[in-house]
Amino acid sequence: MSQHDGERASKELLAGCMDDAQADGQTACGARHYDWQAIRARLSAASGREYWRSFEQLADTAAFQDYLRHEFPRQAGEWMDAVGRRHFLKLMAASLGLAGSMGCLRQPDEKIVPYVRQPEEVVPGKPLYFATAMTLGGYATGTLVESQLGRPTKIEGNPDHPASLGATDAFTQAAVLSLYDPDRSQTVMHRERIDTWSSFLSALAAELPALKSRQGRGLRILTETVTSPTLADQLRALLEAMPEARWHQYEPCGRDNVRAGAKLAFGEYVDTIYRFDRADVVVSLDADFLWGMPGSVRYARDFVDRRRVAGGDARMNRLFVFESTPGLAGAIADHRLPIQPSEVKPLARALAGRLGVEAAGSDMPANVSQKLLEAVVSDLKAHRGASIVIAGDGQPPLVHALAHAINGQLDNVGKTIEYVEPAEARPEDHAASIKALVDDMAAGEVDLLVILEGNPAYNTPASLGFAKHLVNKRVKLAVHLSQHYDETSFLCHWHIPAAHFLESWGDARAFDGTASIVQPLIAPLYGGRTAHELMSVLLGEADQATFETLQKYWRKQIGEDDFGRFWRKAVHDGVVPETKAPARNVELSFDGRTPQAEEQIFAGGGLEIVFTPDPTVWDGRFANNGWLQELAKPLTKLTWDNAVYISPRLAEDEQLANGDMVELTVAERKLDVPVWIVPGQADGVISLSLGYGRSRAGRVGTGVGFDAYAIRPTHAAWFAKGVELKKTGRRYQLVVTQDHHSMQGRDVVQFGTLDDFQRDPNFLLADHPSKSREDSHRPFDLPSLYPDEKGSFPERKETDNAWGMVIDQTACIGCNACVIACQAENNTPIVGKEQVSRGREMQWLRIDRYYVGDIDNPDTYFQPMLCVQCENAPCELVCPVGATVHSSEGLNQMVYNRCVGTRYCSNNCPYKVRRFNFLNYEAFLHYDTEPQLAMLRNPDVTVRSRGVMEKCSFCVQRIQEAKIEAHKVNRPIADGEVLTACQQACPTRAIVFGNLNDPDSEVARLKKSPLNYGVLAELNTRPRTTHLARLRNPHPDLAAHQTGDTPSLDPRDQKIDKWLKDLEGGET
């Protein structure tokens, strides 16, 4: 640049010299007349050769002198300093020398003062727990967040919160990673440029008066589902101040059908709360109530509590599931039938009709056998007032209304079903709401659009054209508050970074209406703002902090008296007392007719497609969360992608193999997506999960998977008919963490029926004579150098603690919360798709999923598998350096510092639960250079380096902490004092950990259960972690459970299996 300028300047100079006419005062050639005499004199006086470049030089004019001085272009500043080069160097040398000599001097003492009085409760190494709440789809789950010296590191459930009862789902467990996500937006952005909050305020201030004068016409607020009382109050205040303004809501995985169903049934919006703790028979009409619904974590607990047999009480509830896509409810169901989503309506009518709902009509579903229907009806009739019929969020309002009618008919209302005031601030049809907004955007009626979180440019159906209308010039100003600079932010004029819930104040309601105060655990890492702050700005209270807004609202509700105490208690407990939604008495006003709007969903025929929220990234909001991306989906075990799930029969018909790319056409929109064959997928239905194919998610999530919103129709958000599926011939690599779904005839998951158990509690041993009756996980009584749980080596000191674990497979719903809890607790890295494809995922705990029986509708078994802490551990024997050793309390310990990485231990581990750091996984995505992520680490757990083996440690850090606490007051550790991370997160309490030496402990009690067995115990590994056999409670008239391995899809494996079978057949 400067060179270029200089060149230009000298050219100008020359031009000026040559052309007198052009010369003006600006050029250096000011002098037009040369002193010719002087020139000649100088030339003649010169001795030897004289070089000259111009007459000016010869004349030595003032202008030339000036030019020499300004040799560099006129823009360049002059060195005005009197200090010359030599002097400058002298000074430099002197100062350098002095600097050196100064370095040898002792720095003056500047004493800092340590804590005179330590800040209350802040003890380095001692975590503190704070109650707060996380929302998903607007509904809160209460949490207790562990804070290590001010850094939130781990999220647990809040036992006092009705939606949690101390447990969480996988999303909540992973939320702490999202907090530290280095890809989160860190600044205000204005038209793709970095800007400031204050300039945003002034930009908005410029708009507001005009808006106000128009009564707010042209102002649109777009939110996700709002349950926050304070935000709702602010919105109401705004709408009062500016009556022409509009508030829209859009939730991509929202509950439009549920709301509309209630309205259809009762003529008004009510929320339904299910009391699974009182239900003996549950019928699910395409509803996966164990996962993803508001209150699912609670529902899972309540549901499973009624089918715990190991406790001695041999009673179980019974679950019938009709579902299109294999889900968690279908996996735990006593009877499951795959069914097309459009077949659920006739099924619901048939059920309702048989149960005496007059308005139901007499439809008959095509694929449901009479016998099954009779069984369901007889069970429901036999359990009036103790049954639940629940319709899925994806089912149209009519099915919901029918379910309400059935529940009413069965006297369930008030017993297993409660109708309450909606928890939402303003229940409305989100699809209609967003449609109205887009229409107005297109019509140019939107001047200021404020989007409070959410990502509508990505997660609205593409056919709606939200993104298209957002960028048309008619939306004058669009503001987006969001944690990432995402697809919507990119298209908006202003982007405001949003605060994570762990950084901000707020409030939210749970599924039953209970409000929680959300309190921050850390100041916003990136200066994030809350929706409340933005609303305050719109309300003209720009400097009001969220905390004030919140307190103002609650002060209004509670009153001044005692507010301090109320506030303290509400924030501390994480639950605002007495905020549970009041019950509503509703009257069924339902005529049984299918509403007009629904007809078009059922119109047409052909293949059906189901859109589902994704079990790992939900609607796409968790796309940049590496823990969740790498989490294997519960049924398919797919990671780092979504795929369209097809039934084995469709695969056969269309000659499709896993990973084949197909072109889907839904309502004339096309998407290329790979297929994955799912045993148990209903015929004639394909399923595709939402939330993938993000273009601006961040390092983790961008470009991962396929965007289902591109083909999601606006008229049928959850399932649509008339889908075309065309094989493209291309292939795509899909990565799963479990390649084989068959148990290969091995006794991996033992199972039976409640009936078997009641007839003979030891029924499992009938087939296994080698196992002792007392202790089925210990087949051979071989000598061991380690004291066993009974301390049978009197010459050795009996230890106080013998840690053990029992996993109840009847209770496990396969929800993955434990997997992420373990990852968060133990600083486990993510490795990326390529490494997972090589079989190098690092999660210490995996949930194995096995199928038994018919490939079109198999029985599904989940088996959480982690290091079982063998008393006679094969890994310990073979480690050449003794890096894995046994503790006196029965832990199989891994000494990272000693490990040289031979991987012999992993080879010799029959459970393959050891994980190896093949590379420096901390550096994945260059995360090792991100200081934020270092804050996430659990300080009690070593971060492992490349080249060492790692595995489940039974959360030894938690054991140690409890031991120290117990030791301080010289008492034994109480039962339940040490909870492993997986145990703590488990919604169904399927995992029980404790001291086997304490005969009264829960774990010792469960170990005595006749259902207790050790996986691969025949190898004499003596696992400390044992499993309880899975029990089903089938209807007496229906088949109990399937037997025989589900055949592999791989022809080679089929051949092997056939050979093995022939071999065994030949012997008997």
Add this chain to the structure above:
Amino acid sequence: MSDHATTVSRGGLPVLKPGHTFGSVTDKISSIVQTRQPKSWWFGFAVGFTLLMLFLYTTTYLLATGIGIWGTNIPTGWAFPIINFVWWIGIGHAGTFISAILLLLKQEWRTSINRFAEAMTLFAVSCAGLFPLLHLGRPWVFYWLMPYPNTMDLWPQFRSPLVWDVFAVSTYATVSLLFWYVGLIPDMATLRDRTQNRFAQIVYGMLAMGWRNSARHWHRYQMAYLLLAGLATPLVLSVHSIVGMDFAVAIVPGWHSTIFPPYFVAGAIFSGFAMVVTLTVPLRWLYGLQDFVTLKHLDNMAKVMLATGSMVGYGYACEVFYAYYSGNPFERYIAIDRMLGGYAWSYWGIVICNALAPQLFWVRAIRRNVIWLFVISLITQTGMWLERFVIIVTSLHRDFLPSAWHMYYPTIWDFTEFLGSIGLFLTLFFLFIRFLPMISIFELRELVSDKSE
């Protein structure tokens, strides 16, 4: 004593072509070292050295990045590096077997091949020794596998076969080196006396350790050599037995089998002899050593291969039988998976290469045909490499819990590390040919004298 040695052994073929004298033997062998190398030497050396650089490159990348550059995974925690280790160690068996066991058994035909067979052993063991170190997650702390005094009082875990391995392999390497070097001493003296180059005189002189060819020297020398042979003999059997125990001690189906130690030893001698044949055939042709390494030698080696190959084949049959007879479902599954599963090609590969191919050696004409021998020896080595692949990879990839089953696929770096180790071997071997007598001169002279008596 006669100048014309007539050495005809029972089989009818001579172990040394008649007509050689002490002088002709010495001249012929020492001239290989003392004259310029043929173009083929340079070619071979260049190939070896290029591959060695590949080894260096891969190893550098490996140490900088981690063993994740390979395809090794969970469940297949061992793969190419351990396959290569066992393969090289197996190859390294022939030399000591030829030198020590055949010496004790007074097999005179060993004389002309023992030197380079021992060198081959030594280089193969060097290659083998590198792999267990490189395959470690943290190779820089490999010495933790050795018992050394340290402030933390930490010792290796002696129940682990890997620790036995460390002792077995390092002992074997040490004894092999000693045996080889002791065998070289009289020939060093010969070279010292014959070379014109001052520098070479000094070097050979130092290596000859003052050998003066006195009767007392010879007396002590032969006693030492015999003792070393006695010492080396059990090692031949122990090393690969212990390598076999790496697998047999584990509970992995397909590994946990008592047949492994003897079966591994037989396989090792099998592959070792194959390697000797692979090297002998081109060497005797290139350097015109047909007089010393006669068809008799090749014939005998082919017979050893036939015997050991048949033992290996018997091992395969046994494995299948045990799997069947044990009734152990895991063992049965692995046995059938090997035959029909994703790696079936490797299983049928070993049956063809190791059990069937050597059966051709029943035919005398094939035993005495260098082309056939050479080809079969290469097939055998491929087969023995595949055998380790079958044992290690197929057993691990499908063990107890089907949920953990996973295929293993090597990466490009697995191959470069393996090819690179061949480069290391070739480079060392070509340097050996260049600087040391590849056939024991003094022992051949003994043979001349024996046969002329």
